[in-house]
Amino acid sequence: MPVSKKEMSECPIDAMLSVIDGRWKGTILWRLSERPMRTSELRRSIPGITERMLIRHLQELVRDGILLRQAQRSIPPCVHYSISKYGWTLVPVLETICAWGRSHIKLKHSGSLPARSPK
Amino acid sequence: MPVSKKEMSECPIDAMLSVIDGRWKGTILWRLSERPMRTSELRRSIPGITERMLIRHLQELVRDGILLRQAQRSIPPCVHYSISKYGWTLVPVLETICAWGRSHIKLKHSGSLPARSPK
DNA sequence: AGTAGTACTGACAAAGTTGTCAGTACTACT
DNA sequence: AGTAGTACTGACAACTTTGTCAGTACTACT
Numbered sequence: 001m002p003v004s005k006k007e008m009s010e011c012p013i014d015a016m017l018s019v020i021d022g023r024w025k026g027t028i029l030w031r032l033s034e035r036p037m038r039t040s041e042l043r044r045s046i047p048g049i050t051e052r053m054l055i056r057h058l059q060e061l062v063r064d065g066i067l068l069r070q071a072q073r074s075i076p077p078c079v080h081y082s083i084s085k086y087g088w089t090l091v092p093v094l095e096t097i098c099a100w101g102r103s104h105i106k107l108k109h110s111g112s113l114p115a116r117s118p119k
Numbered sequence: 120m121p122v123s124k125k126e127m128s129e130c131p132i133d134a135m136l137s138v139i140d141g142r143w144k145g146t147i148l149w150r151l152s153e154r155p156m157r158t159s160e161l162r163r164s165i166p167g168i169t170e171r172m173l174i175r176h177l178q179e180l181v182r183d184g185i186l187l188r189q190a191q192r193s194i195p196p197c198v199h200y201s202i203s204k205y206g207w208t209l210v211p212v213l214e215t216i217c218a219w220g221r222s223h224i225k226l227k228h229s230g231s232l233p234a235r236s237p238k
Numbered sequence: 239a240g241t242a243g244t245a246c247t248g249a250c251a252a253a254g255t256t257g258t259c260a261g262t263a264c265t266a267c268t
Numbered sequence: 269a270g271t272a273g274t275a276c277t278g279a280c281a282a283c284t285t286t287g288t289c290a291g292t293a294c295t296a297c298t
Contacts, residue, residue, distance in 0.1 A: 012220030013145035013213060019223065026132035039245055050287060055246065075294050076244035094132060096215045101131030158275055169257060174276065194264050195274035
């Protein structure tokens with residue numbers, strides 16, 4: 001069950017968005033761009049996310065080659081996730097997105113854009 | 120009824136994605152970045168889109184300040200959509216996204232990334 | 239012995255997004 | 269007179285994504 005819909009679009013924008021898209025993917029990448037983390041650590045660092053959704057997103061990001069999954073076969077299990085070499089090529093793009101998003105938020109808060117219809 | 124979900128996230132990435140996100144928004148912006156178009160023209164230039172969805176996406180993009188809507192009050196009606204000054208600040212970001220997406224598609228097609236699970 | 243912790247899956251409900259269909263008011267065409 | 273075109277709305281079905289809940293197997297702690 002995919003977390004993002006635009007499975008294999010030919011449009012490059014959609015192809016990129018299919019990797020990023022998903023309720024929590026941006027946040028996950030953001031956290032992991034600081035440092036690799038293990039599953040539970042990541043979960044605690046993202047308020048509101050459930051374990052189920054975290055794991056689904058992680059699995060997709062791993063499938064897309066963005067994240068690396070390193071598991072120690074121990075008990076209790078310990079799995080570390082980190083951004084792969086390929087994943088790092090995505091980070092500058094995210095920074096561009098983020099920069100625009102930041103100024104967009106400012107505009108919205110300053111009220112110079114009409115607020116979106118409530119709910 | 121919103122076309123995109125992440126209504127007013129504090130995360131800049133989500134704030135930006137909420138503007139872009141929606142099944143057809145990327146394509147719509149792409150078309151309009153070439154030249155302004157009227158509704159029906161736009162619809163015909165995007166295969167697969169329905170009039171209903173086109174109009175919903177257009178309305179959201181107008182609400183977000185990305186597009187400009189210019190209507191002649193004539194019969195039959197004639198409405199032109201174009202990218203606003205603010206919308207143009209988004210275009211370089213889209214180009215960055217697009218560039219990454221293009222190389223991602225290449226990688227997927229060359230098979231060096233595992234294909235996503237079918238359906 | 240009971241509780242919490244690890245990383246994860248399956249079944250399913252709740253929300254959210256997209257698509258379908260019909261309808262509006264008026265004109266221009268055959 | 270019938271048909272097609274314009275831009276758009278409302279109701280609602282279909283599909284996708286997200287969230288909830290329970291359960292797994294095993295250890296470490298009180």
